[in-house]
Amino acid sequence: MTGGDRLATLAPATSEALVLEHVTRRFGGVVATDDLSLAVAPGEAVGVIGPNGAGKSTLLRLVAGVLQPSSGTICYGDRSLRQLPPHDVNRLGVGLANQIPCPFRALTVEENLRVAATASRAGRRSSQKGAVGEVLAACQLDALARTPAGQLGLLDLKRLELGRVLASGARTLLLDEVAAGLVGKELTAAIELIRAIHASGRSLVIVEHVQRVIEEVVDRVVVLDWGRLIADGTPGEVASDPHVRKIYLGSTTEGAPRPAAPAPTPRAAPLLSIDGLTAGYGSLVALSDVSCAIGEGQIVSVLGANGAGKSTLARAISGHVPARAGRILWRDRPVTTLAAHERARLGIAHSPEGRRIFSEHTVRENLLLGSPRRASRARRADRLDWVLEVLPALRRLAGRRAGMLSGGEQQMLAIGRALMAEPSLLVCDELSLGLAPAIVDSLYETLLEVQRHGIALLLIEQNTHRSLAISGSAYVLHRGRVTYAGSPDPLLDEAFLADRYFAAPGAGAVPPAEPPPGQVVATSHGGS
Amino acid sequence: MNATTILNGLLMGGLYALVALGLSLVFGVLRLINLAHGVLVVGASYGALELTQLVHLGPFAALPVVVVVAACFGYGLQRLVLTNLLLKGTEAGIVGTFGLAVLGEAAFASGFTSNGQSLSSSLATASIRIGGTTLEAVLVVATAVAVALTAVLALGISRTRAGSVLRAAASDPATAELMGIDVRQVFAVAVALAAALAAVAGVLYGVASSFTPTSDTSLLLIAVAVVVVGGVGNLTGTLVAGLAVGLVQALSVGLFGGGYSDFTVYLLFFLVLVVRPTGLLGRGAL
Numbered sequence: 128m129t130g131g132d133r134l135a136t137l138a139p140a141t142s143e144a145l146v147l148e149h150v151t152r153r154f155g156g157v158v159a160t161d162d163l164s165l166a167v168a169p170g171e172a173v174g175v176i177g178p179n180g181a182g183k184s185t186l187l188r189l190v191a192g193v194l195q196p197s198s199g200t201i202c203y204g205d206r207s208l209r210q211l212p213p214h215d216v217n218r219l220g221v222g223l224a225n226q227i228p229c230p231f232r233a234l235t236v237e238e239n240l241r242v243a244a245t246a247s248r249a250g251r252r253s254s255q256k257g258a259v260g261e262v263l264a265a266c267q268l269d270a271l272a273r274t275p276a277g278q279l280g281l282l283d284l285k286r287l288e289l290g291r292v293l294a295s296g297a298r299t300l301l302l303d304e305v306a307a308g309l310v311g312k313e314l315t316a317a318i319e320l321i322r323a324i325h326a327s328g329r330s331l332v333i334v335e336h337v338q339r340v341i342e343e344v345v346d347r348v349v350v351l352d353w354g355r356l357i358a359d360g361t362p363g364e365v366a367s368d369p370h371v372r373k374i375y376l377g378s379t380t381e382g383a384p385r386p387a388a389p390a391p392t393p394r395a396a397p398l399l400s401i402d403g404l405t406a407g408y409g410s411l412v413a414l415s416d417v418s419c420a421i422g423e424g425q426i427v428s429v430l431g432a433n434g435a436g437k438s439t440l441a442r443a444i445s446g447h448v449p450a451r452a453g454r455i456l457w458r459d460r461p462v463t464t465l466a467a468h469e470r471a472r473l474g475i476a477h478s479p480e481g482r483r484i485f486s487e488h489t490v491r492e493n494l495l496l497g498s499p500r501r502a503s504r505a506r507r508a509d510r511l512d513w514v515l516e517v518l519p520a521l522r523r524l525a526g527r528r529a530g531m532l533s534g535g536e537q538q539m540l541a542i543g544r545a546l547m548a549e550p551s552l553l554v555c556d557e558l559s560l561g562l563a564p565a566i567v568d569s570l571y572e573t574l575l576e577v578q579r580h581g582i583a584l585l586l587i588e589q590n591t592h593r594s595l596a597i598s599g600s601a602y603v604l605h606r607g608r609v610t611y612a613g614s615p616d617p618l619l620d621e622a623f624l625a626d627r628y629f630a631a632p633g634a635g636a637v638p639p640a641e642p643p644p645g646q647v648v649a650t651s652h653g654g655s
Numbered sequence: 656m657n658a659t660t661i662l663n664g665l666l667m668g669g670l671y672a673l674v675a676l677g678l679s680l681v682f683g684v685l686r687l688i689n690l691a692h693g694v695l696v697v698g699a700s701y702g703a704l705e706l707t708q709l710v711h712l713g714p715f716a717a718l719p720v721v722v723v724v725a726a727c728f729g730y731g732l733q734r735l736v737l738t739n740l741l742l743k744g745t746e747a748g749i750v751g752t753f754g755l756a757v758l759g760e761a762a763f764a765s766g767f768t769s770n771g772q773s774l775s776s777s778l779a780t781a782s783i784r785i786g787g788t789t790l791e792a793v794l795v796v797a798t799a800v801a802v803a804l805t806a807v808l809a810l811g812i813s814r815t816r817a818g819s820v821l822r823a824a825a826s827d828p829a830t831a832e833l834m835g836i837d838v839r840q841v842f843a844v845a846v847a848l849a850a851a852l853a854a855v856a857g858v859l860y861g862v863a864s865s866f867t868p869t870s871d872t873s874l875l876l877i878a879v880a881v882v883v884v885g886g887v888g889n890l891t892g893t894l895v896a897g898l899a900v901g902l903v904q905a906l907s908v909g910l911f912g913g914g915y916s917d918f919t920v921y922l923l924f925f926l927v928l929v930v931r932p933t934g935l936l937g938r939g940a941l
Binding site for chain 2: 447488499
């Protein structure tokens with residue numbers, strides 16, 4: 128955050144032109160990129176946007192050599208990348224950074240970078256050593272050089288992922304949703320790093336759903352839809368293209384109506400109430416003394432920074448994380464010690480983070496797996512019909528293998544599968560992560576439809592504005608403790624929300640020696 | 656080498672496939688190499704022997720009893736022992752089943768001496784003449800049973816709701832629980848089924864050949880080779896690989912004499928691992 132001068136230590140590099148001509152890639156009958164031509168000039172930063180399933184990730188993976196085009200050519204400078212495996216593409220100077228970083232968790236940050244530098248054979252041993260140090264400094268990882276990668280927080284993991292690509296000697300970086308999951312100051316820090324990489328003369332191809340990254344980094348945006356390039360221009364030009372607005376931005380453009388907040392739910396008997404819940408993994412306490420309640424048919428948001436304990440709360444409700452203290456009541460009946468499958472049978476459905484669909488099963492099989500064990504064939508068929516009405520996009524996909532679906536379709540399937548169980552409560556963990564705004568819009572409309580059928584919703588979200596807009600009440604977690612409980616309205620004020628995200632909880636619940644807010648932000652990167 | 660040798664080799668392969676079927680099921684569902692599988696097979700042979708001697712049942716009349724007992728044993732084994740071990744990781748499961756195998760061998764040796772035994776049945780010596788060849792009837796039966804059971808299981812797993820649940824529990828147990836699936840129960844049923852399959856194999860093996868308390872080791876090794884060659888979690892692959900192993904063994908005996916038969920089988924195993932690491936028919940749906 129204060130590293131503007133340190134970022135400048137990244138040595139300049141000259142990239143070469145990346146040229147794709149008539150690139151088509153098919154997966155079976157699905158055309159992922161369709162006769163795609165694109166040229167990225169040396170030193171240019173190009174944003175690639177488009178709805179889920181548009182072929183954005185496929186494009187990056189084709190360039191990186193992870194996939195080979197069915198037809199067409201890809202050249203870097205005067206070299207054709209045809210038939211080159213990923214490591215050879217990397218050695219030419221093209222590196223891919225992934226949405227979900229997978230460093231060697233047991234190795235330290237520095238060791239991870241050294242592995243990348245060695246593997247790419249980028250220069251001699253002595254110069255590699257210098258390069259690793261330079262990347263450490265540029266990515267602001269020097270203080271963490273001896274920390275095992277498995278202990279890094281999300282921002283530092285993302286920095287390490289970018290650092291890995293830099294250390295491998297990449298002059299053209301392909302960034303696949305590297306900012307996904309980052310919010311607030313962490314997002315700002317990631318954007319600063321990406322800008323610094325660009326400023327060093329390296330060229331960037333950025334696939335990103337986080338609009339700030341596109342707005343603040345790139346000078347040119349291309350839009351993909353169904354594998355075709357449908358627009359190419361400055362961010363301003365593309366944003367005003369009516370066709371793009373329609374396919375990509377959906378109803379989230381300025382001034383477009385947001386889904387109306389439902390009328391305040393009448394005071395109902397609590398469906399689920401949690402009282403003084405403490406839970407964790409090994410020596411890590413992820414939740415401490417958390418209390419909350421959800422009424423029948425109510426929508427409740429649970430917000431918080433990464434590592435605040437939101438997913439642990441969801442998993443404690445569905446029974447995957449045991450409670451160490453406190454209790455969970457379902458319709459006034461204690462369920463604290465029930466196994467996950469028993470809670471599911473009572474009507475607690477959980478659409479887990481990362482969707483976790485059964486990728487080898489068909490869409491239809493996935494849905495039917497969600498239906499209650501004892502349901503008759505007719506009841507199952509009725510329920511399937513209803514779910515396909517709520518999620519009509521799944522109907523035409525019913526026979527397809529679920530692993531072939533796009534991210535948005537998989538998320539719909541995860542929701543549909545959870546709804547098959549005829550639940551009274553649906554817990555949605557990070558529904559909108561990595562999805563295009565238009566897709567998220569339609570998912571939120573689906574959620575309102577679900578609520579109209581009397582199903583209560585617990586939304587765990589990064590996308591705070593959208594979930595607050597439809598919620599009857601909200602909770603904010605910070606380091607496993609509730610720092611806000613009540614009406615969602617005050618949280619729409621960003622300053623107040625940030626305060627609840629990072630500040631110490633109210634009187635009485637202050638953990639000993641809580642550092643001041645600024646410092647909390649800094650340490651939460653490395654800590655959780 | 657004549658057609659009779661080759662065909663009987665192929666049919667011996669049917670018996671191998673039958674022995675490997677239960678191992679394949681457990682491997683596919685629990686990702687566990689059940690090192691006690693050979694002991695389950697030989698245990699069924701001894702169980703049938705005991706019944707034939709005590710109550711003078713024929714081996715095939717004893718079969719249903721042995722199968723039911725084995726299934727109950729498998730169910731209890733998974734619920735009471737293996738689940739707790741597997742929660743500590745697959746390594747603990749492998750070590751645990753190895754311990755069980757050692758225990759089983761010791762129990763057979765003390766209960767039945769280490770002399771070779773076999774189940775007496777008229778089927779053991781019967782033969783079927785087709786064309787110019789003479790086929791061993793018991794191997795024909797074993798192969799037919801292997802084909803039938805593989806077909807029933809493969810169809811059941813791919814087409815029925817129970818099969819869908821089994822595949823879901825195998826691929827992502829945590830998420831399957833969120834669907835209300837009692838994953839521990841599903842796993843216990845899978846092990847029970849595997850033990851029942853081992854029992855069927857054990858009775859036919861006992862009729863087809865003589866067995867000793869340590870026969871389980873060579874059966875286990877063959878079965879592991881068959882499962883890996885066929886593709887993990889791929890029951891049809893297990894059947895095909897079983898037949899292939901039997902055939903290769905017979906060809907090897909015909910060409911190089913009996914001394915090289917094991918060598919040839921494991922050479923095949925090794926070559927398949929090198930050329931097609933996912934097995935002849937690839938990774939299965941389990």
